[in-house]
Amino acid sequence: MSLPRRLAAPAVLTLFLVAVFVPFLSLLSASIQPAGTPLTGLEAPHGLHLENFGTAWSKAGFGRLLLSSGLVAVAVVPASVLFATLAGYALATMEVPGGRKIFGYLLLGLALPAEVTVIPLYYDLRALGLTDTRYGLALVEIAAFMPFGTFWMRSHFATMPTGLIEAARLDGATSWSTLWRILLPNSRPAVTTLGVLYFVWCWNQFLLPLILIQDPARRTAPAGLGYFTGEYNVDIPSLAAATLIVIAPVVAIYLFFQRHFIRGVLDGALKG
Amino acid sequence: MLDIAPAPVTAPPRARQRRRRRRRWSGLLYLAPALLLYTLFTVLPALHTAYLSFFNWDGVTLPSFAGLGNYRSVVADPELRAAAEHAGTLILFFSVLPIALGLVCAAIVARRRRRGLAVIRAVVFLPQVLPLVAVGIIWRWVYAEQGTVNQVLQAVGLGRWAQAWLGSFDWALVAVGVVGTWVVSGLCMVLFLSGTQRIDGEIYEASRVDGAGPVREFLSITVPLLRPEIAVALSITVIAALSSFDLVYITTGGGPGTTTVVPGILIYRLAFGGGAVGLASALAVVLTLVIFAVVLVITRLSRERP
Numbered sequence: 083m084s085l086p087r088r089l090a091a092p093a094v095l096t097l098f099l100v101a102v103f104v105p106f107l108s109l110l111s112a113s114i115q116p117a118g119t120p121l122t123g124l125e126a127p128h129g130l131h132l133e134n135f136g137t138a139w140s141k142a143g144f145g146r147l148l149l150s151s152g153l154v155a156v157a158v159v160p161a162s163v164l165f166a167t168l169a170g171y172a173l174a175t176m177e178v179p180g181g182r183k184i185f186g187y188l189l190l191g192l193a194l195p196a197e198v199t200v201i202p203l204y205y206d207l208r209a210l211g212l213t214d215t216r217y218g219l220a221l222v223e224i225a226a227f228m229p230f231g232t233f234w235m236r237s238h239f240a241t242m243p244t245g246l247i248e249a250a251r252l253d254g255a256t257s258w259s260t261l262w263r264i265l266l267p268n269s270r271p272a273v274t275t276l277g278v279l280y281f282v283w284c285w286n287q288f289l290l291p292l293i294l295i296q297d298p299a300r301r302t303a304p305a306g307l308g309y310f311t312g313e314y315n316v317d318i319p320s321l322a323a324a325t326l327i328v329i330a331p332v333v334a335i336y337l338f339f340q341r342h343f344i345r346g347v348l349d350g351a352l353k354g
Numbered sequence: 355m356l357d358i359a360p361a362p363v364t365a366p367p368r369a370r371q372r373r374r375r376r377r378r379w380s381g382l383l384y385l386a387p388a389l390l391l392y393t394l395f396t397v398l399p400a401l402h403t404a405y406l407s408f409f410n411w412d413g414v415t416l417p418s419f420a421g422l423g424n425y426r427s428v429v430a431d432p433e434l435r436a437a438a439e440h441a442g443t444l445i446l447f448f449s450v451l452p453i454a455l456g457l458v459c460a461a462i463v464a465r466r467r468r469r470g471l472a473v474i475r476a477v478v479f480l481p482q483v484l485p486l487v488a489v490g491i492i493w494r495w496v497y498a499e500q501g502t503v504n505q506v507l508q509a510v511g512l513g514r515w516a517q518a519w520l521g522s523f524d525w526a527l528v529a530v531g532v533v534g535t536w537v538v539s540g541l542c543m544v545l546f547l548s549g550t551q552r553i554d555g556e557i558y559e560a561s562r563v564d565g566a567g568p569v570r571e572f573l574s575i576t577v578p579l580l581r582p583e584i585a586v587a588l589s590i591t592v593i594a595a596l597s598s599f600d601l602v603y604i605t606t607g608g609g610p611g612t613t614t615v616v617p618g619i620l621i622y623r624l625a626f627g628g629g630a631v632g633l634a635s636a637l638a639v640v641l642t643l644v645i646f647a648v649v650l651v652i653t654r655l656s657r658e659r660p
Contacts, residue, residue, distance in 0.1 A: 178381030195597035202402035225395030
């Protein structure tokens, strides 16, 4: 093989990696500059000013915002995984009347943009007293997550050997105990992947929390970041620190469950 | 599918039938929570938006019936048309460019390198995980007057091109688009890489024997065989381009002037501050219909035999 062709792959990959990392480096370098430093690009740090993180955490309130996002995720992720599992189980293993139509009805939601639901959601939830509450936001997010989750769990349960389900039924197991005792213990990877995807999506939601929660005390972290950016005269190093604080949980989850996440996105996309 | 197993001889047919029927209906109970929430908090609001689109409403006083007036405005209003054009331009940066980049990279990398592939996958996928708000903030620095882009330009002697990119009437939309390319390209590349692993190596061997060069090989083997992956990447990224909001909101807010206004931004502005809930709803309905149409076309095309 000629030299240029041998070098092509490493060169392309290096370019790709540099392109991904350079913006991150700008962020990191901005976060450790002295407070009050104006916008700069990549620059050798003037010492290590970690106090920006303290400022962002307490003074700018990102500690509280993180907690708020955490509470939403704690409400959304387990409930979404549970409901999607139940629905996917029914669609994959039972002959539900109208099952195909129900599945098609759910799949429509995959292409529905948040823009088309958010306007009435705001006015209707306000009428119900659910705006400015994390419950309201959580209900909306769980609902929005149902199409993908049902689809994901349905295709997972469809790959399980039907003999397993038949055998359980012949032993007199109810459909409920078949699910909990036999199928779910063998479904750890699929369920974990769904949970990881749900967590990341829930954490990253922006338009819905921006509109449904106006109360600064209950905002989620990305929405808080949005407001913080819009403030007049925002301190750049604390904004950089705040950004790092907000992305830390998703990056941590991603690094830990990286294979699950990538496989989830790829399989989820391709089976559709 | 579940009836393949022969019925146990001892079970009287009546009892078996009753049990099967109960099982069927109980399936609906399993579906109930998902269907209920999805209907209440996704489908009904979408239908409610469609209903609101036929009214003039400022969100406070009583709405008045507008017929198709709001839809006429969607077609005629220059700002709304500009938003549609910008969304179209974004497709170039969110879909066409990342897919082209992803295909070329996947083709170059796929059959030459195995070592370190997992690490590379993990890194190029990272932008996909970040909240777009954070991505937007990061890129505001990259594009700033003293930012990385201008630093690089100055370093290579193109300093006269240096400018505040997101504030430029000519460049802001392109700059936002490039951020989209940055976010999506890794996803496309990984998607195509996993697709190339499906392709039988012997096909490549055969084409080599026939004397096909790398370009020919790419165009007549890799691209056609990756059709399903390309269709998927296209659907996902086109939806992202057409319904973009977070990124534009954070980087430019639609400005300077109206040069980066997209439908999502207009819907937000008109409904929550502009006092034109009906018009915002009509725009949201049109946006949704366009997305459905595009996804339908892509799915149809990808299923046709080449």
